[in-house]
Amino acid sequence: MTASLLIRNVRPNAGPALDILIENGRIARMAKDIAAPAGVAVEDGRGEIAIPGLVEAHTHLDKSLWGQPWYVNEVGPKLLDKIDNERLNKRRLDLDPARQSARQTVQSSLMGSTHIRSHVDVDTDHGMWGVEGVMQTRDGYRDIVDIELVAFPQSGLLRRPGTLELMDQAMKAGCEIVGGLDPCAIDRDPKGHLDAIFGLCQTYGKPLDIHLHEPGEMGAFSMDLIMERTRALGMKGKVTISHAFCLGSPDPALVDPLIAQLAELDIAIMTTAPSRSAAPPVKKLLDAGVRVCSGSDGIRDTWGPYGNADMVERAMFIGLRNNFRRDDEVDLGLDVCTTGGAAVMEIADYGLAEGKAADLVIMPGESLTELVVTRSPKRRVVKRGRVVARDGVSVRTAP
């Protein structure tokens, strides 16, 4: 669904006020005092700031508890406690992936996201339940958000026989990206895990986005194995490493050579800017030329209660985590949550320029930095030229 629209008096990326003429879902002109073509709706920008649509580049649409009765979390401290608790309770908690992904998608759109990359659980207890549910949302909510799916072996790949076959099935079903998870810490067979997921990438000609929580030296070892395969298989520019806590190690002798290789192989990094784990240094990565994106990760799920799908708030977290205080630094966080995500998701026609898709967010503020720290709920979200959300009310409802 595309639309035409004239947005008057809006400030693209906090620059001078302009009008933006959108024709059939694309930005046709950006100039002062554009005459409204006959029959085209006019939106008063009120001198507010327009930014390109926010990019939620890492979340788990299939398993949010959003809209369900409050879930009291009493889960144990280990990573495997959380993984097992979730898999074993998904049906009991009635976490229907189609419904839950629709709910989170509408919430994301309200907050200004126009694109989402979602990892989706693939495991032997639930088979294609998650993939089919999120695909239903992807197809059913295409008018407000573009969604791509990563087939994700959340419970491990080799340690649970049958999962690799299901991953294969998920790729056949139309997942856009191959996922993976902690080849040492979870699967305990880094060579086996990485050979399997890179094999899927080769079979289906698809990119990789692997969760790598492993810290320090162990994470650096896994990252090295990932880079080795990226180079050998000619997958430059087609790999994302999510979390990458090992890059937050305080030892430059460990981190700097990894960053140099990431840049050389054009491997992207996704960080949520976690406040409790070692976190990749965003400015250092950007300065080295590495593509960096961000995401909410799980939103109000059995892992933890946090999250609201607000990628402007996420930009603030990036700033807080990286000690960005100068305006030019704080704005980097917003770049990561917009153009950074678009570069990682290879979104064609992204940005506020003539000829690009008319996906944008209008928010009040004097400067981009003010947008980030204020996180105003007064947002107008435009997807392909149509206002799909206005001050917390969406054109769509979730089940």
Next chain:
Amino acid sequence: MTASLLIRNVRPNAGPALDILIENGRIARMAKDIAAPAGVAVEDGRGEIAIPGLVEAHTHLDKSLWGQPWYVNEVGPKLLDKIDNERLNKRRLDLDPARQSARQTVQSSLMGSTHIRSHVDVDTDHGMWGVEGVMQTRDGYRDIVDIELVAFPQSGLLRRPGTLELMDQAMKAGCEIVGGLDPCAIDRDPKGHLDAIFGLCQTYGKPLDIHLHEPGEMGAFSMDLIMERTRALGMKGKVTISHAFCLGSPDPALVDPLIAQLAELDIAIMTTAPSRSAAPPVKKLLDAGVRVCSGSDGIRDTWGPYGNADMVERAMFIGLRNNFRRDDEVDLGLDVCTTGGAAVMEIADYGLAEGKAADLVIMPGESLTELVVTRSPKRRVVKRGRVVARDGVSVRTAP
């Protein structure tokens, strides 16, 4: 100013629904189906949760930029860059402490704070300007928030001759607490600095609240000197150490003996739960019996653009920083921002119980954990029995 009020159908600390009868600013009864006394206003609690008033136990009311034109931060990376930039630009930026503290106070009240401890700059460039301005707000806005002042040598005490005399003047003028700052890193004379500020405590019979950003071994050394004086001068229970980054050291051999001494001397710890610095381990401190409070620190000032005075959001930051995921853990963050702050500020008659002052916040949610992660702007704030803020609108306006 006190008032009488009957709040119907509200859930104190997310427990069963009750009515709360407030008489002359105090909670007179909490029970089911209380008959409304003649002439007493009735507030429908709508089954929402009531928590005791939030306690902002560490901020800087005198120097927020709140309500001013957007300030573009281009300051250098060092702590002294930020200190000097602020002191040298305060007049140019028209940071009138009376006006700015009033603005932040109203914002704090909107978010649910009923008590504030504010550090207030005392330096040779501005003398009593800050103290007088914040005292004006303390006296003028007493109906919505109780404020106490810490005389704070932000630019250093001994390194800038004349400051100690001004600190003495600030205590004479009625500051409730003596402040201090990084005796090694800023004043470069730990013995001299600590002897001077503990001397002020002795002279005026007042407690101490010292900023201690010093990390690792240096911070542990300064903390040790503080504890030595606390013991020698009989100031058990009268000292707060703010920030205390050294307690976030990963070395238990450094941290554990410090925590044991803090507990023994009943020295309180204030943490903002910073996401970029080493941060005190909140649960470990609470388990050891240490009083822990929290605060927003500077809100939108020349140091950085962040902050909105929301102590519910601060509780979330405490949870995120300490990896609190279980509901019982997340709720600890809210405890720190309510009863923890009250214990540190020695607020008499605090809490949701008969006989206590009727300072409370009503917010929608199923559980305390949901309050923390949702941070709803729909808040009703009651100060001494009077509804002083409702859904973002205060009974007071700021200049």
